[in-house]
Amino acid sequence: MPSTPLLAASRVLDLAQPLPLDCGLSLSAVSIAYETYGTLSPARDNAVLVCHATTGDQHVASPHPITGKPGWWSRMVGPGKPIDTDRFFVICANVLGSCMGTTGPASLAPDGQPYAMRFPVITIRDMVRAQIALLDHLGVDRLHAVVGGSMGGMQALSLAAHWPERAARAMVIAATAAMPAQNIAFQEVGRQAIMADPDWQGGAYYGTGRAPDAGLSVARMAAHITYLSEATLSAKFGRRLQDRESKSFGFDADFQVESYLRYQGESFIERFDANSYLYITRAMSYFDLAEEHGGRLAEAFARATARFCLVSFDTDWLYPTENSRDIVHALNAAGLPVSFMELAAPFGHDSFLLEVPALDRVMAGFLSQ
Amino acid sequence: MPSTPLLAASRVLDLAQPLPLDCGLSLSAVSIAYETYGTLSPARDNAVLVCHATTGDQHVASPHPITGKPGWWSRMVGPGKPIDTDRFFVICANVLGSCMGTTGPASLAPDGQPYAMRFPVITIRDMVRAQIALLDHLGVDRLHAVVGGSMGGMQALSLAAHWPERAARAMVIAATAAMPAQNIAFQEVGRQAIMADPDWQGGAYYGTGRAPDAGLSVARMAAHITYLSEATLSAKFGRRLQDRESKSFGFDADFQVESYLRYQGESFIERFDANSYLYITRAMSYFDLAEEHGGRLAEAFARATARFCLVSFDTDWLYPTENSRDIVHALNAAGLPVSFMELAAPFGHDSFLLEVPALDRVMAGFLSQ
Numbered sequence: 001m002p003s004t005p006l007l008a009a010s011r012v013l014d015l016a017q018p019l020p021l022d023c024g025l026s027l028s029a030v031s032i033a034y035e036t037y038g039t040l041s042p043a044r045d046n047a048v049l050v051c052h053a054t055t056g057d058q059h060v061a062s063p064h065p066i067t068g069k070p071g072w073w074s075r076m077v078g079p080g081k082p083i084d085t086d087r088f089f090v091i092c093a094n095v096l097g098s099c100m101g102t103t104g105p106a107s108l109a110p111d112g113q114p115y116a117m118r119f120p121v122i123t124i125r126d127m128v129r130a131q132i133a134l135l136d137h138l139g140v141d142r143l144h145a146v147v148g149g150s151m152g153g154m155q156a157l158s159l160a161a162h163w164p165e166r167a168a169r170a171m172v173i174a175a176t177a178a179m180p181a182q183n184i185a186f187q188e189v190g191r192q193a194i195m196a197d198p199d200w201q202g203g204a205y206y207g208t209g210r211a212p213d214a215g216l217s218v219a220r221m222a223a224h225i226t227y228l229s230e231a232t233l234s235a236k237f238g239r240r241l242q243d244r245e246s247k248s249f250g251f252d253a254d255f256q257v258e259s260y261l262r263y264q265g266e267s268f269i270e271r272f273d274a275n276s277y278l279y280i281t282r283a284m285s286y287f288d289l290a291e292e293h294g295g296r297l298a299e300a301f302a303r304a305t306a307r308f309c310l311v312s313f314d315t316d317w318l319y320p321t322e323n324s325r326d327i328v329h330a331l332n333a334a335g336l337p338v339s340f341m342e343l344a345a346p347f348g349h350d351s352f353l354l355e356v357p358a359l360d361r362v363m364a365g366f367l368s369q
Numbered sequence: 370m371p372s373t374p375l376l377a378a379s380r381v382l383d384l385a386q387p388l389p390l391d392c393g394l395s396l397s398a399v400s401i402a403y404e405t406y407g408t409l410s411p412a413r414d415n416a417v418l419v420c421h422a423t424t425g426d427q428h429v430a431s432p433h434p435i436t437g438k439p440g441w442w443s444r445m446v447g448p449g450k451p452i453d454t455d456r457f458f459v460i461c462a463n464v465l466g467s468c469m470g471t472t473g474p475a476s477l478a479p480d481g482q483p484y485a486m487r488f489p490v491i492t493i494r495d496m497v498r499a500q501i502a503l504l505d506h507l508g509v510d511r512l513h514a515v516v517g518g519s520m521g522g523m524q525a526l527s528l529a530a531h532w533p534e535r536a537a538r539a540m541v542i543a544a545t546a547a548m549p550a551q552n553i554a555f556q557e558v559g560r561q562a563i564m565a566d567p568d569w570q571g572g573a574y575y576g577t578g579r580a581p582d583a584g585l586s587v588a589r590m591a592a593h594i595t596y597l598s599e600a601t602l603s604a605k606f607g608r609r610l611q612d613r614e615s616k617s618f619g620f621d622a623d624f625q626v627e628s629y630l631r632y633q634g635e636s637f638i639e640r641f642d643a644n645s646y647l648y649i650t651r652a653m654s655y656f657d658l659a660e661e662h663g664g665r666l667a668e669a670f671a672r673a674t675a676r677f678c679l680v681s682f683d684t685d686w687l688y689p690t691e692n693s694r695d696i697v698h699a700l701n702a703a704g705l706p707v708s709f710m711e712l713a714a715p716f717g718h719d720s721f722l723l724e725v726p727a728l729d730r731v732m733a734g735f736l737s738q
Contacts, residue, residue, distance in 0.1 A: 023618040121618040181602035181626045182594065188627040189590045191620065192634070196583035198567055214565035221558045222591050225551065233550035239657055247655055249392040249490040251560065251647065255654065257550045258557040265561070278620065285624065286616055288608055317686070 008035040008062035008071075012101055013137050019096070019130060022123040028110065032134050033101025034058050034093035037077065038085035040138070047140040048083055048367070049131060049167075050092040051148035051155035053353075054223075054280055055272055057100040060092040061085075066271045072353065075360075082363035088144060095155075096130040097122050097279040105275035106206060117203035122279060124151070124287045128158045132166065145169035145367055146306075149352035150319070151280070154287050157327070161289060164303040171366055173311045173352045173359070176323035177297055177330070178288040183318060186226055187281040190219030194274050203275050216274040217265030224264045229315040229348030233257060290330075297330035304331075308338040309366040311359060313351040339366070377404040377431035377440075381470055382506050388465075388499060391492040397479065401503050402470025403427050403462035406446065407454035409507070416509040417452055417736070418500060418536075419461040420517035420524035422722075423592075423649055424641055426469040429461040430454075435640045441722065444729075451732035457513060464524075465499040466491050466648040474644035475575060486572035491648060493520070493656045497527045501535065514538035514736055515675075518721035519688070520649070523656050526696070530658060533672040540735055542680045542721045542728070545692035546666055546699070547657040552687060555595055556650040559588030563643050572644050585643040586634030593633045598684035598717030602626060659699075666699035673700075677707040678735040680728060682720040708735070 012033045018026035035058045040047060050060050050073065057064070061071040061078055077083045077090055094102035097119070105119035135143070146167045148156040153175025160170040179187075194200055197215030205211045225233075237257035241247065244254065253259040293299035308331050312324035321342045331338040343358045345351035352359065381402050387395035404427045409416060419429050419442065426433070430440035430447055446452045446459055463471035466488070474488035504512070515536045517525040522544025529539040548556075563569055566584030574580045594602075606626035610616065613623065622628040662668035677700050681693035690711045700707040712727045714720035721728065 117620075121620075178608060180599060181606050181608065181624075182599040184608070184624050185590075185594045185602060185626050185630055188622070188624075188630055189587060189594070192590060192631070193562055193587045195620070196566070196587055218558060218562045218565055218587065221554075221561060225554045225558070230549060230551040233554060237550050239547060239550065239553070251486075251490075251564070251651065253557070255550075255553050255557075257554050261554055261557055262561070282620065 008037055008059075010035050010058070010062070013134055015133055019126070019133065021120055021126045021129075023120050025120045027103065027120065030096070030103045030130065031101065031107070032093050032103075032130055034091060034134055035060065035062060037061060037090040038088055040089040040140070044139055044141065045144060046088050047135075047138070047143050048088045048090050049135070049143050049146045049159075050077065050083065050090060051131065051146065051152035052092065052095065053148070053150035053152050054284065055268070055277070056152070057098065058092045058094045059100075060090070064271070067267070075355070076363065082360045083147065083367065084364075088367070091134070091138065091140075093131055093134050095127040095280070097127070097276055097283065099273035099276040102130070104273065105203070105279055106273045114206040116206060116275060119275070119279060122283050124154045124283050125158050125162055127283065128155050128162065131155065131159065132163055135166065141166070143167040143169075145171055147171040147363075148175070149173035150175060150349065151284055154284070157289055160304050160306045160308070161300045164305050167306045169309070169366065169369070170306045171309045171311075171363065172324070172327065174313055174316050174319050174349055176319045177300075177327050178290060179285050180319070180323065183226070184285045186222060187285050189222050190281060191278050193218040193222070194278060200274065203278075205274075211269075212274045213269045216269050216272070216277060219277060220268040221261045221265040224261060226318045227348060227350045229317065229346060231315060232347050235346070297326065298333035301331055301334040301336060304334065304336055306336070307369065308336060309362065310338060310340040311352075311362055312342045313345045313348070313356075314342055315346055316349045316351065318349040377406055377428075379404050379427070379431070382503055384502055388495070388502065390489055390495045390498075392489050394489045396472065396489060399465070399472045399499065400470065400476070401462050401472075401499055403460060403503055404429065404431060406430060406459040407457055409458040409509070413508055413510065414513060415457050416504075416507070416512050417457045417459050418504070418512050418515045418528075419446065419452065419459060420500065420515065420521035421461065421464065422517070422519035422521050423653065424637070424646070425521070426467065427461045427463045428469075429459070433640070436636070444724070445732065451729045452516065452736065453733075457736070460503070460507065460509075462500055462503050464496040464649070466496070466645055466652065468642035468645040471499070473642065474572070474648055475642045483575040485575060485644060488644070488648060490651055492652050493523045494527050494531055496652065497524050497531065500524065500528065501532055504535065510535070512536040512538075514540055516540040516732075517544070518542035519544060519718065520653055523653070526658055529673050529675045529677070530669045533674050536675045538678070538735065538738070539675045540678045540680075540732065541693070541696065543682055543685050543688050543718055545688045546669075546696050547659060548654050549688070549692065552595070553654045555591060556654050558591050559650060560647050562587040562591070563647060569643065572647075574643075580638075581643045582638045585638050585641070585646060588646060589637040590630045590634045593630060595687045596717060596719045598686065598715060600684060601716050604715070666695065667702035670700055670703040670705060673703065673705055675705070676738065677705060678731065679707060679709040680721075680731060681711045682714045682717070682725075683711055684715055685718045685720065687718040
C-alpha cells in the first residue's frame with residue numbers, strides 16, 4: 001500500500017572540525033547528508049535516530065532520488081506509523097563511507113581528487129561518531145531512541161555502549177555484537193569480486209568512464225542471497241523457469257531466481273559506489289563490540305543507560321537469533337533493562353524491512369514505554 | 370593419518386559411438402578418464418561405482434596428479450576400508466564436462482579447436498550415460514552398488530532411476546533429487562563471476578595465455594562457504610586474525626577466514642578449468658529427477674530395482690535433511706527398500722568427505738547387506 005511521500009527535510013551538515021577515527025587518523029571536511037521528519041520538541045526529548053543498513057541511505061521515508069522508489073522504511077516511519085512522525089523528530093543520516101551525500105571514498109580529498117582507496121578504513125563506531133556530530137549540531141543531547149536493523153542495529157549498539165548518555169532507548173533488530181565468521185567470509189567474497197574487476201583500477205576509477213560494475217553486481221548477488229531465506233526463495237521462485245516453457249540448454253537466466261538475482265545486481269550498480277561497498281563491508285567485518293573488553297560483552301555496556309529492545313527473526317540465517325541472545329545475556333549481566341523477542345517471519349534477514357506486523361507492534365510499544 | 374597410496378589403474382576409455390545427450394545433440398569422440406581399484410570377480414558382481422562431486426575427479430584414492438594430495442576419498446576407499454578394495458572392484462570416472470581427462474569444454478572438437486562454449490550443455494543424466502558406457506566397456510552389467518555424495522549422490526539417484534537394472538544398491542549421501550532455489554542462486558553467482566571476468570573472453574581463453582582465474586577464484590570462494598557450516602567456520606577461524614596482532618585498517622586478509630578463503634580460491638584455479646565449472650554447475654542446477662514425471666518423484670523410481678541408503682548431515686545447509694527425506698518418501702511410495710539416517714557431524718555439507726566415523730559404519734554395513 002503506497003503512502004503519500006512525507007515532507008522530509010533533506011540537508012547536508014558540513015562538520016567544522018575534523019572527525020577522529022578509530023584507525024588513528026582524522027578526516028577533515030566531513031559532510032553528513034541527512035533527513036529529518038517531524039518536529040523537535042521544545043524539551044528536545046523526542047528525537048529518534050534511525051540508522052540504516054549496509055546499502056541503505058538517509059531516505060528512510062522519502063523517495064530515493066535515483067530509483068524513485070519509496071523510502072526504505074516508509075512502512076515504519078510516518079504519521080501514525082510505529083515510528084510516528086506526528087510524535088517523534090526522526091533523524092536519518094547517510095553513514096560515513098557511503099555515497100549518498102555523506103563523505104566517502106568517492107568524495108574529494110583536500111587535494112581536489114577523489115579519495116578512492118586513500119579513504120581511511122572506518123569502523124561502525126566511526127559511523128556513529130558522525131551520527132553524534134549530527135546530534136550535537138541538532139542540539140539533541142539525549143535521544144528518545146536509537147533504532148536500527150542489521151548494520152543499523154550495530155550502530156545502535158555502538159552508540160548505546162560508547163556514548164552511554166546519548167540514548168534513552170536502543171532498538172536493535174536482526175543484528176549482532178560481532179560479525180560472525182560466515183558473514184566475514186561472504187563479505188570477503190564480495191570485496192574480492194569487486195577488486196578482481198579490471199575496471200576497479202585499484203579503486204581509482206572515478207572519472208575514467210569505467211567502473212567495476214560487473215564485480216559490484218556479483219558482490220550484490222552473493223550478498224542478496226544471504227538476506228533471504230531458503231523458504232522465501234523456494235516460495236517466490238522455486239525451480240520455475242523465466243519466460244520460457246523449457247530449459248534453454250544454455251547459460252541465459254533460465255530460472256526465475258537467476259533472472260531475479262541478475263536484476264538485483266544490475267539495479268544495484270546504478271545507485272551504489274563500489275568503493276563504498278568495500279569500506280562499509282570492511283567496517284562490518286571489523287565490528288566486535290566486546291573486543292576492547294577482552295571478549296566480555298557485558299563490560300562493553302558497563303556505562304550504558306538505555307533500555308534495550310532486541311528483535312531477531314526465526315528465518316534469519318545471516319544474524320540468527322543466537323547472535324541477539326548473546327547480546328541479551330550481556331545486557332542482563334550488565335543489569336540493564338532489556339526485552340527480547342524472536343519473531344516468526346518467513347523472509348529471512350530482510351524481514352526487518354518487510355511486512356511483519358509483529359515488528360510494528362514491538363516498535364510502537366517500545367517507543368511508547 | 371595419511372595412508373600408503375593404493376595402486377590404482379588409471380586408464381582412458383575412448384568411446385567408439387557418439388554419446389547421445391539430453392539436449393538432443395550427440396557428442397562424438399568422447400573420452401572417459403577413470404581409475405579402478407581391486408579386482409573384478411569372475412561373476413562380475415562386485416563392482417562399486419563411486420561418483421564424484423562438483424569439482425572432484427577419478428582420483429578417489431590415488432594422489433592428485435597436480436596437487437599431489439591424497440585421493441579425495443582415501444579415507445573411505447582402500448583395503449579394509451568401508452569401500453573395501455580387497456573385496457570390491459571400485460570404479461571412479463571423471464564426469465563428462467570436467468577437465469581431468471574426460472571430454473569437456475577444454476577438449477578438442479572435431480575441428481581441432483577446443484570446444485569452449487560450443488560444448489553442449491549437459492545434464493546429470495548425461496554424466497551417468499558416460500558412466501554406463503564405461504560399465505559396458507568393463508563388462509559390468511549390474512553394479513554391487515553405486516555410491517556418491519553431493520553431485521555424486523545425484524548421479525547415483527539418476528543411475529538407479531534411469532538404468533534401473535544396472536545397480537543392486539544405491540548409496541546417496543548429502544544429495545537432493547532437485548537442486549533447491551538457494552543453490553541455483555549461489556551457482557548463478559559463481560557463473561556470473563567467471564563470465565564477468567574479461568579474461569574469460571566468451572569462453573575462448575584456451576591458448577591465449579589468459580584465463581578467468583579471478584572470476585573462477587571468486588566462484589570457488591562463494592561455493593566453498595556453502596560447503597561448510599557456520600559452526601565449523603566459527604570453531605576453525607572465528608574472528609581470529611591472520612599473522613598479525615591487530616587489524617590492519619586495510620583490505621588485506623586480516624582475518625584467518627579471509628586468508629583461508631583466498632587460498633581456497635587461488636589453489637582451485639591451478640587444478641580446474643573455468644568452463645568446466647560453468648557446465649558442471651549448469652548440469653546441477655538443471656537436475657530435477659521428478660521433472661519428467663510431473664513433479665511426482667515416486668514415479669521416477671517406478672522401475673528401480675536397487676536397495677537404497679540415504680544419508681544426510683544435521684549441519685548441511687546446502688542440501689539439508691529435508692532434501693533426503695523427500696527422496697525417502699518417494700522411495701517408500703515406490704515400494705523400494707530404503708534406509709535413511711541423518712548423521713550428526715559438525716562440518717556442514719563437506720561432512721561426507723571428512724572424518725565422520727558413523728558414515729564409515731553406515732557405508733560398510735550397507736555394502737555388506
